[in-house]
Amino acid sequence: MQRYFIDAHQCSSDAIRIEGSDAHHITRVLRMQLGAQVICCDGKGTDLLAEVKAVEGDAVLLRVHKRMTSRGEPAIAVTVAQALPKGDKWEWVLQKGTELGAVSFLPVLTTRTVVKLEAKKADKKRERWQKIVKEAAEQSHRGRIPVVEPVIRWSPLLDLFPTYDRVLFAYEKGGQPLRHVLEESRCERMLIVVGPEGGFTAEEAEQAQAAGAVAITLGSRILRAETAPLALLSCLMYAHGEMGGEPL
Amino acid sequence: MQRYFIDAHQCSSDAIRIEGSDAHHITRVLRMQLGAQVICCDGKGTDLLAEVKAVEGDAVLLRVHKRMTSRGEPAIAVTVAQALPKGDKWEWVLQKGTELGAVSFLPVLTTRTVVKLEAKKADKKRERWQKIVKEAAEQSHRGRIPVVEPVIRWSPLLDLFPTYDRVLFAYEKGGQPLRHVLEESRCERMLIVVGPEGGFTAEEAEQAQAAGAVAITLGSRILRAETAPLALLSCLMYAHGEMGGEPL
Numbered sequence: 001m002q003r004y005f006i007d008a009h010q011c012s013s014d015a016i017r018i019e020g021s022d023a024h025h026i027t028r029v030l031r032m033q034l035g036a037q038v039i040c041c042d043g044k045g046t047d048l049l050a051e052v053k054a055v056e057g058d059a060v061l062l063r064v065h066k067r068m069t070s071r072g073e074p075a076i077a078v079t080v081a082q083a084l085p086k087g088d089k090w091e092w093v094l095q096k097g098t099e100l101g102a103v104s105f106l107p108v109l110t111t112r113t114v115v116k117l118e119a120k121k122a123d124k125k126r127e128r129w130q131k132i133v134k135e136a137a138e139q140s141h142r143g144r145i146p147v148v149e150p151v152i153r154w155s156p157l158l159d160l161f162p163t164y165d166r167v168l169f170a171y172e173k174g175g176q177p178l179r180h181v182l183e184e185s186r187c188e189r190m191l192i193v194v195g196p197e198g199g200f201t202a203e204e205a206e207q208a209q210a211a212g213a214v215a216i217t218l219g220s221r222i223l224r225a226e227t228a229p230l231a232l233l234s235c236l237m238y239a240h241g242e243m244g245g246e247p248l
Numbered sequence: 249m250q251r252y253f254i255d256a257h258q259c260s261s262d263a264i265r266i267e268g269s270d271a272h273h274i275t276r277v278l279r280m281q282l283g284a285q286v287i288c289c290d291g292k293g294t295d296l297l298a299e300v301k302a303v304e305g306d307a308v309l310l311r312v313h314k315r316m317t318s319r320g321e322p323a324i325a326v327t328v329a330q331a332l333p334k335g336d337k338w339e340w341v342l343q344k345g346t347e348l349g350a351v352s353f354l355p356v357l358t359t360r361t362v363v364k365l366e367a368k369k370a371d372k373k374r375e376r377w378q379k380i381v382k383e384a385a386e387q388s389h390r391g392r393i394p395v396v397e398p399v400i401r402w403s404p405l406l407d408l409f410p411t412y413d414r415v416l417f418a419y420e421k422g423g424q425p426l427r428h429v430l431e432e433s434r435c436e437r438m439l440i441v442v443g444p445e446g447g448f449t450a451e452e453a454e455q456a457q458a459a460g461a462v463a464i465t466l467g468s469r470i471l472r473a474e475t476a477p478l479a480l481l482s483c484l485m486y487a488h489g490e491m492g493g494e495p496l
Contacts, residue, residue, distance in 0.1 A: 072469050095472075141469060142469065177492035179486065179489065179491070180492075216492060218491050218492050220389070221320050224347060227347050227478075230344075231491065235482055235486040238427065238486055238487070243479065244428075
């Protein structure tokens with residue numbers, strides 16, 4: 001069934017009002033009729049099963065029939081921080097990272113980041129990235145829309161480490177095996193830090209570990225910049241029972 | 249260090265002869281000098297550390313200094329069978345599936361496969377797909393080049409199930425949690441079967457299970473056609489100690 005995210009102000013009592021591009025999607029793209037059912041997710045973990053009651057100009061009015069807990073949110077909150085890779089790889093990571101359950105994304109500038117991002121373009125890029133994440137959240141039946149944070153530099157990123165229960169630093173040059181690290185303890189709020197195509201410098205690795213991150217390796221095969229965060233996220237989710245199965 | 253796959257006929261005693269596109273890559277793209285070192289992998293699990301000794305016309309001659317076991321091959325042999333998805337998604341799966349350690353790929357035609365593949369184009373497609381896999385195998389430091397099999401129909405695919413220790417059938421409509429299935433037993437030769445964008449039909453699900461497959465689910469989020477096999481492969485490899493860690 002089609003899903004849309006709505007804000008609190010769009011819903012009062014049992015009435016929902018959808019406007020803008022989602023309304024256009026309902027009336028013009030999907031051409032839904034009166035009586036058609038959709039799921040409106042409040043972005044905070046509640047799904048509302050609703051029926052199209054009327055179309056008023058550019059707005060669609062719906063009536064809520066049932067409230068349910070969103071099933072698409074993992075128990076562990078994982079943030080994906082990655083040194084901005086080239087081309088459209090970051091958009092891939094945003095989309096698939098959302099499907100896999102990440103709660104937020106931190107694009108980072110590191111020593112070996114190749115991508116240059118001008119300040120005035122940064123806002124537009126972030127808007128686009130947030131849109132990609134919203135669409136992926138809808139299609140994958142997430143209960144909330146992940147947040148794409150503004151681009152952050154290396155040093156401020158290090159300052160954020162203490163706000164997480166655990167920080168994993170993907171470092172093929174000298175990490176512990178992932179499985180050992182994940183089986184030690186459970187946690188609720190995790191940050192994973194992945195490098196650009198050229199990898200992290202030895203200095204960055206030292207700084208990350210000094211700031212509290214655990215360096216981990218993903219095995220003996222080299223993964224591309226856009227593959228690594230998705231593989232790591234899949235394994236994390238699996239270890240925490242989120243890819244089918246009970247938690248540790 | 250740069251890696252190239254070589255065939256047995258290219259190597260005699262301590263001498264290696266590289267021709268064709270790899271030779272071009274050495275001399276014109278990377279512009280390697282005499283004395284430069286490369287790793288030549290025999291595709292059967294042995295890496296040969298070799299030094300460029302001479303350039304003869306379009307061929308590069310190297311001398312082997314050391315033989316080592318390839319570290320890039322997983323202990324479990326996983327084949328990825330997927331109903332051909334649209335656009336370039338299959339090429340993505342081939343590339344990232346190779347990085348993640350799959351040993352072969354089976355493109356399948358199912359009831360809901362949208363892609364049409366004409367017979368005369370099929371060979372050319374397969375050549376292209378094999379090339380993508382070879383490049384990904386080199387870049388990810390695999391010890392062998394995965395094989396891309398010819399496109400197969402549903403019924404012949406079912407006939408192959410008994411040749412595997414275990415067959416996992418990705419079916420969000422009624423599978424067991426993945427973790428339960430993976431923790432039951434270890435195996436050496438596994439087949440994973442993933443559907444097209446429209447999913448499998450109920451009939452295909454019954455047929456797959458009747459033929460010996462175990463239906464599994466990857467959790468409560470819907471994964472796209474190109475995400476599912478990569479997530480599943482990552483979790484499989486993780487469970488078998490291949491993503492950093494000891495085996496079960």
